Amino acid sequence: MKDIPVVRTVQITRYVTPLREGGSMPAVVEADDLGLYVLKFRGAGQGVRALLAEMIAGGIARALGLPVPEIVLAQLDPMLAQTEPDPEIQDLVRASGGLNVGLDYLSGALNFDPAVDAVSADFASRLVWFDALVGNVDRTARNTNLLVWHRQPWLIDHGAALTFHHAWNGSVAQPARPFAPIAEHVLLGQATALAAVDAELAARLTPEVVAGILAEVPDEFLQLAGAEHAEGPLSAPASHRQAYVDYFCARLSGRETWVGALKEAADARA
Structure with missing residues (x-):
């Protein structure tokens, strides 16, 4: 298996345009590598945990061989706010000075339409398995968070994943719990190959691979997310990082329970 790509850091040089589809109002920006x-x-309403979810869930997807645009750390100078006439954008840029998270902009990509765009049972099963693993509530027919680019589906926007970490003290409690929102997954009815892909996907996520994904997460994000914890696993970046590793390793060890629930849900939908 190929190594997980190292997360690069870029410097934002230009704010191009807001993307107002999401509640956090992401934006298309240009960086010093001339990429979009x-x-x-980080200053959006969802806070730094959405950035953690973007990096961790996105990193896991890439380790599973699922198509995710390149994830980068993006350094933002709050002085860029001065170039924007919209006060709302100015406030967001000023509140987000420092490290943020960016994804490669797939120019010309179209939103995935489940009524038109076909995917294989293998792809649907891999995606449903992944979304159940990471607790992604945001892959429904109303909001697929899939793009079609060069005739292939691409996964985007994982800020709503890792639902467990919004009220978390770092302990591993009920890691094998089935993910109930999977019943609304846009591709659940096509996920007829779950039994065939389960062992292969789990084998890709060794403890070393999961630890490598978490190693790319900046201490700064972990410190901000754990700021309200004076003690315990979330009080320091190293133990905070390890808490995520422990959670996913425990969830993978108990996957018989949640994968079994996935199969039942997929059979019912089909």
């Missing part, structure tokens, strides 16, 4: 990125702001 969809920037997720």
Whole structure:
């Protein structure tokens, strides 16, 4: 298996345009490598945990071989706010000075339409398995968070994943719990190959691979997310990072329970 790509850091040089489809108001920006990125702001309403979810869930997807645009850390100078006439954008840029998260902008990509765009049972099963693993509530027919680019589906926007970490003390409690919102997954009815892909996907996520994904997460994000914890696993970046590793390793070890629930849900939908 190929190594997980190292997360690069870029410097944002220009705010191009807002993307007002999402509640966090991400934006297309240009960076010093002349690339365009969809920037997720640390100062948005969802806060830094949405950036953690973007990096961790996105990293896991890439380790599973699922197509995710390149994820980068994006350094934002709050002085860029001065170039924007919209006060709302100015406030967001000022509140997001420092490191943020960006995804490669897929120019010309179209929103995935489940009534028109076909995917294989293998792809649907891999995606449903992944979304159940990471607790992604945002892959429904109303909001697929899939793009079609060069005739292939691409996964975007995982800021709503890792639902468990919004009220978390770092402990591993009920890691094998089935993910109930999967019943609304846009591709659940096509996920007829779950039994065939389960062992292969789990084998890709060794403890070393999961630890490598978490190693790319900046201490700064972990410190901000754990700021209200004076003690315990979330009080320091190293133990905070390890808490995520422990959670996913425990969830993978108990996957017989949640994968079994997935199969039942997929059979019912089909």
